[in-house]
Every structure is written in C-alpha cells, then in structure tokens.
Amino acid sequence: MTVPARTDRARAWQSVGARVLTSREAAVAIVLVLLILVATVQRPGFLFGDDGIRDLLLTPAILVLLAVAQAVVLITRNIDLSVASTLGLSAWLAGTIASSLPGVPLPLVALAAVGMGALLGTVNAVLIALVGAPALVVTLGTLYAFRGINVMWADGKTISASDMPADFRSFGVGSIFGLPTLSVIALAIVVVVAWYMGYRQSGRELYAIGSDPSAAVLLGLPSRRLVFLAFVASGAIAGLAGFLYAARYGAVDSQAGSGLELSSVAAAVLGGVAIFGGSGTVWGAAIGAVLLITINRTLPLLGVPQFWQQAVVGALIIGAIILDRLLSLQRARKLSAIRENNND
Template sequence: MTTLISPARKNPAARAIETLVKSRETGIVLALLMVLVVTTVRSPAFLVSTDGFRDLLLTPAIFVLLAIGQAMVIITRNIDLSVGSVVGLTAYLTGRLFVDFPGLPIPVVIIAGIALGALLGLINGALIACAKVPALVVTLGTLYIYRGVDVWWVGRKPINASDMPRDFLGFGVSSFLNIPTLAIIAALVLVAVGWYMRTTRGGRELYAIGSDPSAATLYGLRIAKRVILAFVACGALTGLAGVLFAARYGTVDSQAGTGFELISVAAAVVGGIAIFGGSGSVLGAAIGAVLLLTINRALPLLGVQDFWQQAVVGALILGAIALDRVLALRRFHKLIEIRDNAND
C-alpha cells in the first residue's frame, strides 16, 4: 500500500509574501519609487515640498479614472480609443450646462456628464457586441465622430473659468487633509471597481471572456451583455473624468482630451493588463497611470529632452508587452509540465 504524503503547506504570512513578490503591481510600485527617489535627490522640491506632494496626487487623478475604465475593456479582449473624445464632449457639456442653466446644482451637472459618457460607451459596446465589429475599428471611428461633434458643438464658444461657478472650480483644486479631492475620488472609484472585478460574478466573467471567448461561449456566459457593460462602465468613468477635467482646468475647448486615449491604453498596459485580455488588475492600471504621469513630470527636472521623454514611455510599453509574453509562455510551459506529471 502506497502512502501519499502531501507537501507541507505554507503559512499565510509566507504565502502573502510570495504573492507580493510575484505580483506585477509590486514591480510597478518599485519603478515608481525609483523615479521618485532619483528625481527628489536631483530636485528636492519635486516631492518634499507641500505643493510637490500635492501635485504628485492631483495630476494623475483624471488619468487614473481613464486607466481603470480602459482596463475593464481591455480585460475583455477589446479596446476603447474614443475616451479622449468622450472627455472633450463631457467636459464641454459640463461647462454648457452652467452657462445655459445658471443655478443648476453641481451634483446634477456631474450626473449629466457621467450619463453622457455612459451613453457614448453604450454606443461603442452595442456596435462591438451586437454588430460583431472589432473594437479597434469601432472605437477608432467613434474617436473621430465624437471629436467632430465636439468641434462642431464648441465652434467659437469655448468655456472659460468665468463661465463656471466658483464652488465647482474650487472642487477641482480643493483638498482634504492635504490630499486633493480629485485624488480621493479616484481612490474611491479604484476601490469600488477593484472589489467588483475581483469578488463579483460579473467581474470574474469579464476575465473569463478575455481569457478564452470560445470557452466562455460554450460555458453559457452572456458575452454580449458583459462586453456592453464594460464599455458603459468605461464611458461612465470617462464622463466623470471629463467633468473633473472641467473643474480642474476651468477652460474647455474643442481639443480638450486630445491624446488621452493613448495615455489610458499605455497606463493599462504598463500596469500589467494583458493586451490580449484575461489578466491584470485595475490597481495595476491605476499605478501605471501614476507612473507615466510622474515620469512626464520628472524627466524635465532631470534635464531630459522632450523626444526622450516620449521614447521612455514607448520603451515602457514595449517592455510591458514583452514581459506579458514571457510570463504567458512560462505559464504555458508550467501547465504542460503539470499535465505531463499527472499523466505519469
């Protein structure tokens, strides 16, 4: 009679340390800390001063929201290239509501911006999930359509800070315990979406769809519904980002949000979201956004020219994609090894 001896189980502390060491988020945090340390040594005001610490939290807040929404979409093996145009439209809607309806409560304006973003996300999701058109094609088209509508709507009537209430503009630069309000909002959204993605059935199904759409179909998952909801959530978060953009900068013209879609995708990829879907976390995407914005602030202080600033971001994206490929191959070979051992 053969007695099977199970290997000793690791204690919870050891498992937690092992998980932390292997986590992609840990590497991103270490990279962020390295940038902060190097830049602070060169220019102490970058982090040590009150304004430096505040800017470190305030500047990436809007992009954290965009990265979270983009991460939800990419996890389903899709992409949303229209987020920059959606930011422009929702930011301008915010200003127009204050101009056309003086005295309108600020919460109503915020809800209107989120609702418009969700509607635009719904259009993207419906075209992709129901019409079976690739997300890259659909959102590239809506990027130009939404931007064209924005340019037509703005015309020669951009929104200025004088057009919006002081309380709303103050909201964009206010702080609580020296932590910017926008950063607090971004953190709360991150916690809520992270909890949804990791603990609810809907969040787990998004990962399942991105991992293997064919298997998800055979399993009976409602792929179209989940993909549409992912795009609606991305649109709603982008709408919120547009509202906060108006509050933060006070001026909204037809070019507001231009290029934000590339930053959101870059943040998600650098943050560990697999470009082919199915893995990664919204926490990693959020840290990726902070890392990219911090690098953009740090490199000029280090005397790096504009060209090299863009090159560094590009190198980070390529490095993240290469790392994802290496990790995927390692997982594949490990599964093959486990299967072979089981057969033996």
C-alpha cells in the same frame, strides 16, 4: 502544538510576501517610488515643495480614471480608443451646464457628464457586443466621430474659467481631509471597480472572456452582455473624468483630453493589464497612470530632452507587452505540463 501553528503562520506570511513581491503591481509601485526618490534628490522641491505632494496626487487623477476605464475593456480582450473623445464631450457638456445654469447643483452636473459618457459607451457597446464589429475599428471610428461632434458643438468657442461659477472652480482645487478632492474621487472609483472585478462573479467572468472568448461561450457565459456592460462602464467612467477635467482646469474647448486615449492604454499596459486580455488588475492600471504622469514630470527635471522622454515611455510600453507575452507563454507551458502529468 504551538510551534507548528507558528510555523504555519510564518509560511502563510511568506507566501503572501512572495506573491506581493512577484506581482506586476508591486514592481510598478517600486519603480514609481524609486523615480520619486531620484527626482526628489535632484530637486527637493519636487516632493517637499509647497505643493509637491499635492501635485503628485492631483495631477494623475484624470488619467487614473481613463486607465481604469481602459483596463475594464482590455481585460475582455477589447480596446476603447474613444475614451479621450468621450471625456472631451462630457467635459464640454459639464462646462456648458455649469456656465449656463450656475445654480445647478454639482452632483447633477456630474451625473449629466456620467450619463453622456454612458450613452457614448453604449454606442460602442452596440456596435461591438451586438453587431460583432472589431473593437479596434469601432472605437477608432468613434474616436473621430465623438471628437467631430464636440468640434461642431463647440463651434470654435471656449468656456473659460471666468464663465464657470465659483463653486465649480473651487471644487476642482478643493480638498477632503487634506487630500485633493479629485484624487479622492479617483481612488474611490478604483476601489469600487477593483472590488467588483475581484469579488463579483460577473467581474471574474470578464477575465474568463478575455482569457479565451471561445471557451467562455462554450461554458455558457453571457459574453455579449458582459462586454456590452464593460463598454458602457468604460464610457461612464470617462464621462466622470470629463466632469473632473472641466472642474480641474476651468477652461474647456473642443480638444479637451485630446491624446489621452493612447496614454490610457499605455498606463494600463504599464500597470500589468495584458493587451491580449484576461489578466491584470485595476490597481495596476491606476499605478501605471501615476507612473506615466510622474515620468513625464520628472524626466524634464532630470534634464532629459523631450524626444528621449517619449522614447523612454515607448520602451517601457514595449517592454511591458513583451513581458506579458513571456509570462503568458510560461503559464501555458505550466498548464501543459500539469495536463501531461495528470494524463500519466
């Protein structure tokens, strides 16, 4: 009786190990570790310098949040190109409140930034989920609209670090149990969203919507409501990223976060979130964000020219999209074979 029990446990562990080793998240994590090792061998200070590990954890924190926001929307077979503009407006609001009202508690400043992000996400949600306009077109438009509002609001001014209260600046560079505060917050958001997407029924239904929107409607899933909430959540997370951006860098202007919209898409895709929707994880998107930032930090250390740095990132994104498509076709063939066997 003991031997079969041990055999069953061994098989269970082997099955778990096989799933881990074949997952996209594990593959991206392995590439990340290898990249860090290569950079450390070339430049030991990259990891073992005074702030090596701290920078490795802190620098990707904001992009991790944007990648998570993007992943939630991509999984529903949509896209949010306005996340960076949402970050910018939220960062300007947080900086304005902190500099104008230095006595306001930081949680209230953060709440205001999250509220701003949720409001902007609601604009996208109404146009996409209720009106039915294409997400690519809507969020491309709001990318410029939100940024234009930011430019008008800032009116050419910059909120500098000297304008910020001391507690706001110290928060951006502070630590919790020896870990950067911003990294801990980003990790907490990843854990919460990953739990929701993986274990709540409505979270699983987001995958169903992305896999086959027509089938989701036939099954009676509340597709419009869930897509609506996905865009609101994306905006709220981007708003939090805006608050952290203002705290991290101290100085905020109308171009805060500019260009990060494409980086958020790239990070999510690199982490295994399918651009066609229906698959991928928040964990993968977060790891993809860390990998993307690490690539941008390590390639200059290895003497790679800037042009080739961009080419490497572009090649990785194209490779990830091709891999997603191949895996999708493989799954479709397997399902077709199973149906044929059942019919026989």
